[in-house]
Amino acid sequence: MRPNGPASSPAVGDVTSTVLAIGRPDFPKVLIDTLRSQAGVGHCMVFALSRAGAASCLLDAGNIPIGGDLGAAYAGQFHQSDPNRDVLFEGEGSAPIMLPAFAPRMYGARYRKIFFGDSGIVDKCATAIWTGDTCFYVNFYRVKAQGRFGDAERQRLQAIAPAIGASVARHFQQTSTPDQTLAALFATRAPLATLTPREQEVCRRILAGFSSEAISQALGISLHSTLTYRKRAYQRLGISSQNELFSIVLGLLAGPCRLN
Incomplete structure (x- = not known):
């Protein structure tokens, strides 16, 4: 009898390269290349959130020049005012969480200006997965030059999100698992x-x-x-x-x- 896992998985070839890159230095590049080819993602950021209230930016890869600044700002202050926070912290176990569709009105004026106005981000999707007391929060962005995600791209992200979230979580669990290959x-x-x-x-x-x-x-x-x-x-x-x-x-x- 198989262990509990996703009820269904995407085609093996879709995200295998990311799974095989777990624990390697080129994991961020492989991840963003996979997201671009599969769902037209322009930029990806990964945050670790703890139930104790701490936050850190683990990954910033893609086509947003000020991505590093945004990651630091979110981890330092803005994670507390993220409208998705309640949904994230209601998650339990290892089941993947798919966040609600992005809408500018969800965010406060200052948050909206810094993270969407100044950055050129026009759309986002996100998934998250809890491992112990840590939530790995994976955000997928599109900028003005790309336009918003289409319906087909959103469907692809939903299909591959469990595999992407699980791969990200395993890759960044460095302290408890030094060899994650x-x-x-x-x-x-x-x-x-x-x-x-x-x-x-x-x-x-x-x-x-x-x-x-x-x-x-x-x-x-x-x-x-x-x-x-x-x-x-x-x-x-x-x-x-x-x-x-x-x-x-x-x-x-x-x-x-x-x-x-």
Whole structure:
């Protein structure tokens, strides 16, 4: 029986590059490139909010020149007056939160001037996920040159938000999980850790988008052996498809950090 995770996952190829970049220095670049290609996001900012009241800006990437200043201002003062704050702090467990659609009237005059007037931001979407006492608040922006998000782009963001939020949370949990690579996930977290080393190697390459033939070449084994390892791994995990394997990974990324 599979561990609890997202009820459904986006197509494996949509966000796999971001998942595979967890723990790497190029994670911010991979993340914004994924968001741009999938949903036309211009800029992404990630904040960590604690139930004790502290806030910090963890990531600022994209096409807003004053993004760093905005991140510092939000973390230093404006997080207290964010109209989404109540929704964020009502969240429990590891279920992803999709924030209400952006509307300028939601914000106070000073907040609106600094974060939207001065910056050129014309639209935003956001998602959040709690891990322990920390909320990882992920914001997606569009600037004047891009115009507002279209309906299709909003739908794509909603589809990939659980995977993006889980990846962001795992990447920035540095103090409790020094090694956050996909290899570490397979090595330490059930049910992935129950697979044999060869089954893990095959599954990790499946997640990276390798074909069965490419896996065979990379590992120096026959195609028959690759298919056998895949079949055995899927049986151990209680799944039957690549998307279900991806859902297990996302469920583990979204859950609390611990070793099994």
